[in-house]
Structures are given as structure tokens and as C-alpha cells.
Amino acid sequence: MKKINPKINRENNVIEIRGLKKAFDDFVVLKEVNLDLYQGENLVVLGRSGTGKSVLIKIISGLLRPDEGVVNVLGQQVDKLTPKELDKLRLRIGFSFQNSALYDSMTVRENLEFPLIRHSKSMTKAERDELVQVVLEAVGLSQTINQMPSELSGGQRKRIGIARTLILKPDIMLYDEPTAGLDPITCIEINKLINQVQERFNTSSIIITHDLTCARAVGDRMVMLLDGEFKREGTFEEVFSSDDERVKMFYDYNFVS
Numbered sequence: 001m002k003k004i005n006p007k008i009n010r011e012n013n014v015i016e017i018r019g020l021k022k023a024f025d026d027f028v029v030l031k032e033v034n035l036d037l038y039q040g041e042n043l044v045v046l047g048r049s050g051t052g053k054s055v056l057i058k059i060i061s062g063l064l065r066p067d068e069g070v071v072n073v074l075g076q077q078v079d080k081l082t083p084k085e086l087d088k089l090r091l092r093i094g095f096s097f098q099n100s101a102l103y104d105s106m107t108v109r110e111n112l113e114f115p116l117i118r119h120s121k122s123m124t125k126a127e128r129d130e131l132v133q134v135v136l137e138a139v140g141l142s143q144t145i146n147q148m149p150s151e152l153s154g155g156q157r158k159r160i161g162i163a164r165t166l167i168l169k170p171d172i173m174l175y176d177e178p179t180a181g182l183d184p185i186t187c188i189e190i191n192k193l194i195n196q197v198q199e200r201f202n203t204s205s206i207i208i209t210h211d212l213t214c215a216r217a218v219g220d221r222m223v224m225l226l227d228g229e230f231k232r233e234g235t236f237e238e239v240f241s242s243d244d245e246r247v248k249m250f251y252d253y254n255f256v257s
């Protein structure tokens with residue numbers, strides 16, 4: 001189990017959500033969501049399929065607008081930003097999606113350089129090279145620099161995807177199902193990497209997962225989305241000490257076959 005990060009700053013909410021509601025026509029997905037992500041924290045968001053976890057991430061990143069409520073990210077109210085301000089804010093958020101979305105026709109080096117060429121235009125080639133080395137070393141894959149994504153395993157592609165996100169030095173990381181589709185040993189490696197990223201880059205992260213082994217390994221705190229609200233919140237033990245049948249089912253699904 002994870003030792004809670006002592007560097008978490010509870011005075012500094014990098015994400016603060018109050019009274020968030022979101023419906024699609026008559027279908028209410030998020031009923032009353034309140035959430036804090038503290039600086040330096042790994043927060044795990046648990047919830048069954050279709051409970052609105054991706055909708056929440058899209059609202060945090062400004063891809064969807066809330067119907068009601070306040071969503072503050074790094075001190076800015078997301079739905080009040082202009083498109084330009086939103087683009088700027090998004091650069092401070094790193095997204096690690098389920099399919100690592102690497103460019104198949106580019107080498108690992110070119111994949112990693114791509115965001116820098118696009119967003120840090122004044123950077124020299126030597127500075128780019130150095131950053132590529134730093135993030136590759138951070139994910140333990142320096143030797144793959146000249147390889148093509150097709151030559152990498154699923155776990156390696158996932159790590160390169162995380163490296164490509166880290167290269168822009170995000171304040172916040174959003175991991176969507178980081179261990180989905182990976183074998184148990186690779187899952188352990190990815191969990192370790194998520195914790196190393198937190199320590200080394202001092203990021204604050206939201207990790208969306210169904211995988212309770214991952215949740216326990218990376219989460220300083222977890223919240224569980226049930227019926228459009230966060231009904232359980234706390235450490236792994238606190239969340240799963242509940243008598244609520246829905247919470248028990250979630251646990252049994254992971255650990256009792």
C-alpha cells in the first residue's frame with residue numbers, strides 16, 4: 001500500500017469543484033459533485049462504467065461546459081475562459097489516455113519532441129534534446145529513443161505516452177485508466193511510475209481507474225462516484241469499510257473471483 005505523500009499542500013487546491021451538475025437532455029450524469037485536488041496529491045476517482053468519470057475530466061479540461069456549479073483549475077474558472085486562455089491552461093495539464101496515442105510514423109524521439117516544437121517555439125535543439133533525455137530517463141526507457149512505437153510493448157508505449165505528457169512540465173496530470181489492458185507485472189511498473197512522477201515532478205494527479213490494486217498503490221486519497229455524487233471519500237480502507245452494497249460489489253469484482 002502507498003505511503004501518503006508528506007508533501008501534499010492542503011492549503012492549495014489546484015482543482016476546486018463546487019455544486020457541479022451536468023445532464024444530457026433529461027439524463028442527469030453529475031448531480032452534485034464537489035471535489036478538491038490538493039497540490040502534490042494523487043487522487044483516485046473510482047466509479048462503475050458510465051457513472052460520469054470521463055464527463056468530469058472533460059469538464060475539468062474545458063471540453064464540456066457544466067450546467068451549474070463552479071469548476072476552478074489552477075485558480076481559473078474554466079467555463080469563463082476565452083478559447084485562447086483555455087489553450088494556455090490546457091498546456092499546464094497532462095493527459096494520459098487509455099490508448100497512448102503515439103504517432104506511429106515517428107520515432108520515440110520525434111514523438112517526444114513534437115509537443116516542444118509545437119508549444120515551445122523558442123527552444124533550441126540542444127534544449128529539446130536535453131528534455132527528451134530527462135523524460136525518457138524518468139520513465140526508464142532511454143534505450144528506446146530511436147525506435148518506432150510499433151517496436152514497443154503496450155506497457156512501453158504507455159510509458160512513452162506519459163513521458164510525452166511530462167515534457168511540457170504539467171502542474172496537473174490526468175490519468176484515464178492507466179493500467180487498462182496491461183498484464184499484472186506491467187501494471188505494477190505503471191503504478192510505480194505514477195508515484196515516481198508525483199515525487200520527481202511534484203505534480204498533482206487525478207487517476208481514474210476500475211483497478212483497485214492500482215488505486216491502492218497510487219492513491220493518497222480516493223473518492224467514489226455513485227449516482228452522480230461522490231459518496232465515499234478517504235483512504236482505501238476508509239472507502240471500502242462501507243456497508244453500502246454498491247461499494248462492496250466494486251471491491252468483490254476486483255478481489256473475489
Ligand SMILES: Nc1ncnc2c1ncn2[C@@H]1O[C@H](COP(=O)(O)OP(=O)(O)OP(=O)(O)O)[C@@H](O)[C@H]1O
Binds near residue numbers: 050054056
Ligand atoms: N456528449 C454526450 N452526449 C450524451 N450523453 C453523453 C455524452 N457524453 C457522455 N454521455 C453519457 O454520460 C454517461 C457517463 O459517461 P462517461 O463516459 O463519463 O462514463 P465513465 O464513467 O467514464 O465510463 P467508463 O468507465 O466506461 O469510461 C454515459 O451514460 C454516457 O452515455
